[in-house]
Amino acid sequence: MATLLLIIGVLNTLPEFRQDHALHAHPMLVFGFFYFLAGLALVMNYRFGPLLGIIFPLIGLGAAFLVIGVLNWTTMLAILFAIEAIVVVCCFVLFFRGTR
Numbered sequence: 001m002a003t004l005l006l007i008i009g010v011l012n013t014l015p016e017f018r019q020d021h022a023l024h025a026h027p028m029l030v031f032g033f034f035y036f037l038a039g040l041a042l043v044m045n046y047r048f049g050p051l052l053g054i055i056f057p058l059i060g061l062g063a064a065f066l067v068i069g070v071l072n073w074t075t076m077l078a079i080l081f082a083i084e085a086i087v088v089v090c091c092f093v094l095f096f097r098g099t100r
Contacts, residue, residue: 001091001094002039002040002049004086005042005053005057006035008032008035008080009035009037011032012029013028015028015029016028027067031056034052035057037056038057050092051095054092054095058088060084061081061084
């Protein structure tokens, strides 16, 4: 799960470096940074890691649905959303179970 967050963090930075600079590239870069931090918190086994793994992806998913909308999804965004949903579910389990 931490690996997935780290991968999402890296993948969210990719649109920033494309030549056509998509409109949503800057916010994705910021979210990529926060996803990477949450992934590091999980790898380092910090107590608040699962909570960050819930909060950041939920904010990212909500913002993406509101700003980008379902009609403008690309394959990469669909993959990111699926991974984020998996991460949120796993972090919920970790958070409420209390074990890592």
